[in-house]
Amino acid sequence: MRRNAILLALLASASIRCAEGDSLMDAGPPDTGIADAGALDSGVETQIPTPPMTIAAEWPDTEPNDTPEQAVPVGVIEEAVWMGFSMPLNAINDDDDVDFYVFRTPDAEGLMRLTEVSFIVCWQGGLDLVDLALYRVEEGRIAETVREAATQSPNCEDLMAGMQPSELLSPESIYLLEVRAAPGLMLGGSPGLYEA
Numbered sequence: 609m610r611r612n613a614i615l616l617a618l619l620a621s622a623s624i625r626c627a628e629g630d631s632l633m634d635a636g637p638p639d640t641g642i643a644d645a646g647a648l649d650s651g652v653e654t655q656i657p658t659p660p661m662t663i664a665a666e667w668p669d670t671e672p673n674d675t676p677e678q679a680v681p682v683g684v685i686e687e688a689v690w691m692g693f694s695m696p697l698n699a700i701n702d703d704d705d706v707d708f709y710v711f712r713t714p715d716a717e718g719l720m721r722l723t724e725v726s727f728i729v730c731w732q733g734g735l736d737l738v739d740l741a742l743y744r745v746e747e748g749r750i751a752e753t754v755r756e757a758a759t760q761s762p763n764c765e766d767l768m769a770g771m772q773p774s775e776l777l778s779p780e781s782i783y784l785l786e787v788r789a790a791p792g793l794m795l796g797g798s799p800g801l802y803e804a
């Protein structure tokens with residue numbers, strides 16, 4: 609009964625508002641506002657994409673990939689990290705661009721075979737272009753920071769720095785690689801291409 613009364617009161621107030629001359633146009637924006645709030649809520653709920661079970665043959669810089677939730681899913685890591693060989697080419701597109709990629713590790717045996725894999729990202733131009741970070745992902749969220757590489761090197765950042773993948777990574781797990789513009793970067797309008 610009480611609920612019906614409230615509903616009637618709401619309907620009555622709505623009719624009064626209409627009667628007062630508030631057009632349907634005016635009724636629009638609050639609705640849009642609610643829709644936006646809904647989108648925001650679902651944004652909070654979104655998770656880091658689950659990478660496919662296929663081989664991570666290409667690591668394209670598909671923008672926007674500026675947040676972990678927008679990470680480019682690249683599959684199971686094998687042999688090498690391939691950046692700068694497929695379109696869209698990997699680049700720091702502006703002075704504070706961030707590129708996230710999410711990948712899987714193979715099983716323990718496969719991981720031991722990954723002796724040639726390195727996480728060395730290089731570029732030209734003689735400026736400090738990128739910093740790197742590697743995170744372990746659990747249930748679609750960042751569980752821990754595994755390692756960071758943030759030197760002032762003018763040509764490469766090396767995330768592994770002499771370690772083997774099997775020392776750094778767990779088998780059959782999901783990891784997120786962050787390639788972000790180095791602090792204070794000034795590209796002067798042209799993108800800073802990088803390769804791995």
Ligand SMILES: [Ca+2]
Pocket residue numbers: 669671698699700701705706707
């Ligand atoms: Ca980019």
Ligand SMILES: [Ca+2]
Pocket residue numbers: 671672673674705706707708
């Ligand atoms: Ca980006």
